[in-house]
Amino acid sequence: MPPLAARLLHAPAVPAAPVPTSSARPSRLRAAGAGRTRSAGVRRSALAPEKAPPPVAVAEDEAGAGGGEGGTYDAIVIGSGIGGLVAATQLAAKGARVLVLEKYLIPGGSSGYYRRDGFTFDVGSSVMFGFSDKGNLNLITKALEAVGHKMEVIPDPSTVHFHLPGDLSVLVHREYDDFIRELISKFPHEKEGILQFYGTCWKIFNSLNSLELKSLEEPLYLFGQFFQKPLECLTLAYYLPQNAGDIARKFIKDQKLLSFIDAECFIVSTVNALQTPMINASMVLCDRHFGGINYPVGGVGGIATSLADGLVDKGSEIRYKANVTNVILKNGKAVGVRLSNGKEFFAKTVISNATRWDTFGKLLKDKELPVEEKNFQKNYVKAPSFLSIHMGVKASVLPAGTDCHHFVLEDDWNNLEKPYGSIFLSIPTVLDPSLAPEGHHILHIFTTAGIEDWEGLSRKEYEQKKEAVASGIIRRLEKKLFPGLKDSIVLKEVGSPKTHRRFLARNDGTYGPMPRGKPKGLLAMPFNTTSIDGLYCVGDSCFPGQGVIAVAFSGIMCAHRVAADIGLEQKSPVLDAGLLGLLRWLRTLA
Ligand SMILES: NC(=O)c1ccc[n+]([C@@H]2O[C@H](COP(=O)([O-])OP(=O)(O)OC[C@H]3O[C@@H](n4cnc5c(N)ncnc54)[C@H](O)[C@@H]3O)[C@@H](O)[C@H]2O)c1
Ligand SMILES: CC(C)=CCC/C(C)=C/C=C/C(C)=C/C=C/C(C)=C/C=C/C=C(C)/C=C/C=C(C)/C=C/C=C(\C)CCC=C(C)C
Numbered sequence: 001m002p003p004l005a006a007r008l009l010h011a012p013a014v015p016a017a018p019v020p021t022s023s024a025r026p027s028r029l030r031a032a033g034a035g036r037t038r039s040a041g042v043r044r045s046a047l048a049p050e051k052a053p054p055p056v057a058v059a060e061d062e063a064g065a066g067g068g069e070g071g072t073y074d075a076i077v078i079g080s081g082i083g084g085l086v087a088a089t090q091l092a093a094k095g096a097r098v099l100v101l102e103k104y105l106i107p108g109g110s111s112g113y114y115r116r117d118g119f120t121f122d123v124g125s126s127v128m129f130g131f132s133d134k135g136n137l138n139l140i141t142k143a144l145e146a147v148g149h150k151m152e153v154i155p156d157p158s159t160v161h162f163h164l165p166g167d168l169s170v171l172v173h174r175e176y177d178d179f180i181r182e183l184i185s186k187f188p189h190e191k192e193g194i195l196q197f198y199g200t201c202w203k204i205f206n207s208l209n210s211l212e213l214k215s216l217e218e219p220l221y222l223f224g225q226f227f228q229k230p231l232e233c234l235t236l237a238y239y240l241p242q243n244a245g246d247i248a249r250k251f252i253k254d255q256k257l258l259s260f261i262d263a264e265c266f267i268v269s270t271v272n273a274l275q276t277p278m279i280n281a282s283m284v285l286c287d288r289h290f291g292g293i294n295y296p297v298g299g300v301g302g303i304a305t306s307l308a309d310g311l312v313d314k315g316s317e318i319r320y321k322a323n324v325t326n327v328i329l330k331n332g333k334a335v336g337v338r339l340s341n342g343k344e345f346f347a348k349t350v351i352s353n354a355t356r357w358d359t360f361g362k363l364l365k366d367k368e369l370p371v372e373e374k375n376f377q378k379n380y381v382k383a384p385s386f387l388s389i390h391m392g393v394k395a396s397v398l399p400a401g402t403d404c405h406h407f408v409l410e411d412d413w414n415n416l417e418k419p420y421g422s423i424f425l426s427i428p429t430v431l432d433p434s435l436a437p438e439g440h441h442i443l444h445i446f447t448t449a450g451i452e453d454w455e456g457l458s459r460k461e462y463e464q465k466k467e468a469v470a471s472g473i474i475r476r477l478e479k480k481l482f483p484g485l486k487d488s489i490v491l492k493e494v495g496s497p498k499t500h501r502r503f504l505a506r507n508d509g510t511y512g513p514m515p516r517g518k519p520k521g522l523l524a525m526p527f528n529t530t531s532i533d534g535l536y537c538v539g540d541s542c543f544p545g546q547g548v549i550a551v552a553f554s555g556i557m558c559a560h561r562v563a564a565d566i567g568l569e570q571k572s573p574v575l576d577a578g579l580l581g582l583l584r585w586l587r588t589l590a
Pocket of ligand 1: 056078079080081083084101102103104107110123124125126127128129322324325353354355358362464503504505506510511519536539540541545546547548549551552
């Protein structure tokens with residue numbers, strides 16, 4: 001049972017308590033239902049807020065309808081995940097009037113947070129890219145800046161500590177040289193291959209980082225970038241259809257090292273390196289050293305509440321408890337939405353932050369699935385959901401210097417992609433102690449799990465299964481990392497794929513698309529326009545895929561394309577037709 005590396009963290013001091021300051025918060029609300037196991041006390045749903053903060057914008061049941069047909073609003077955004085909020089705030093910053101409709105009680109979707117007994121838990125994981133103050137890829141910082149917000153962040157001295165089969169332990173240091181030195185020390189015979197693979201990632205990352213990032217579906221911008229940075233754009237075009245595993249195999253022969261690179265990719269794409277687009281791999285494998293991983297003080301949910309505040313500051317609106325059930329079409333064009341309470345809202349454009357499966361399968365259920373979406377579903381399947389365990393533990397169980405993020409795969413590389421095979425663990429309180437009562441830490445544990453395992457159970461069987469699976473995971477962590485873990489638990493909540501489906505409104509609880517087979521890099525991934533005039537998609541089922549920074553980019557792209565279509569940015573209808581046609585054709589090649 002190897003103890004964790006006894007390294008001291010140098011986390012800067014943080015404010016005493018994470019008191020959300022958002023004015024864009026729902027009124028006091030509480031949800032009941034599936035998905036939670038508590039060690040004691042009143043039953044409440046995992047992922048449901050303990051108490052909701054002061055008045056938001058508005059909760060839907062307290063508000064009137066608005067937006068006459070044809071457009072009081074320039075855009076309606078369905079859902080307030082980071083993808084939806086970035087699209088909305090970017091548009092609001094360009095002068096558009098936007099209405100965000102969120103089904104749940106708080107903003108953020110899988111990047112929200114919730115409170116329990118003095119603990120502030122991130123709904124999703126806590127590894128934040130894009131939060132630095134340099135370069136062009138700090139998209140979270142930039143999104144907040146666009147609406148006049150800035151968050152204090154705590155630099156993480158590492159990205160993740162891998163605990164892998166054969167007792168292979170690799171700490172991904174913030175400093176690139178330290179990481180490379182550590183990796184080469186484990187695989188000295190592959191020094192050249194390691195330098196070449198990660199060097200190729202840097203070549204791609206530097207090209208990305210040199211561009212001004214806007215919509216790749218807007219020709220005036222795209223051709224402008226090709227004109228200003230031809231080499232960088234050609235580099236990106238060259239790697240667009242390629243996958244990380246193929247590039248790694250050009251330079252590396254050692255099977256164990258290739259498996260390590262699989263694990264590097266798996267933690268951000270839930271698939272191995274052969275299925276992970278090279279551009280996405282390069283983005284995360286380099287940004288963690290360039291801008292670094294930075295944790296927002298007070299919890300990840302602060303990003304969404306700050307964006308929601310910024311949106312309202314810019315004169316736009318967000319409504320909670322607003323469950324969109326239909327996109328309204330008129331003469332084949334999306335002109336508005338209908339809520340479950342029957343209210344209708346109209347706008348010039350509609351942007352869906354629901355997954356593409358939900359958008360076309362539920363919100364447009366009466367319409368035949370467009371060919372483009374059939375193509376998407378042919379190339380991509382829903383990535384698995386997660387079993388998540390949010391725990392409060394006594395601080396004494398963690399050795400001094402414990403790292404913030406861990407990835408555990410004990411004995412067998414073959415288990416990497418299997419349900420419950422590997423374990424993700426974040427301990428955000430090692431960076432921000434204010435997230436837990438004094439003398440305690442938060443452990444947020446998750447492992448991939450499919451919805452099919454959790455269907456058809458009685459209430460009792462469901463609760464028992466959650467308890468049994470969670471206990472197994474906790475036992476594995478106890479054995480590998482933290483002896484005495486079980487006895488140190490003071491609070492425990494377990495979420496299943498059904499919990500994610502219910503509270504995040506995601507089809508089968510999926511965390512986004514994953515390629516059905518071996519993809520051609522990012523070539524087949526749809527951008528933001530859809531085959532329905534006036535309807536756009538944003539979020540993780542759009543280019544470039546899963547991840548907070550990835551959906552932030554999709555939000556920036558979407559806002560640019562929509563702004564051009566409603567006259568807030570330049571556009572050329574002739575070039576539009578050419579480029580959009582070309583992109584459609586390229587997708588059919590994948
Ligand atoms: N880096 C990390 O550690 C980390 C952590 C958490 C999440 N993530 C990523 O964030 C990504 C998800 O972001 P996203 O923006 O695409 O989506 P999201 O799921 O976070 O947000 C979608 C929002 O839309 C709302 N919604 C869905 N259908 C609706 C409807 N019909 N009416 C009203 N509201 C509706 C949901 O309630 C939710 O709030 C995931 O890919 C995940 O990988 C990453
Ligand atoms: C159009 C054409 C055809 C051509 C042109 C060319 C060009 C110019 C191109 C360009 C391109 C671009 C710009 C691109 C971009 C991209 C990007 C930005 C991308 C990004 C990505 C990102 C990502 C993917 C991310 C992800 C992340 C994630 C998912 C994360 C996660 C995490 C986790 C889960 C954590 C873990 C935990 C533990 C371990 C605990």
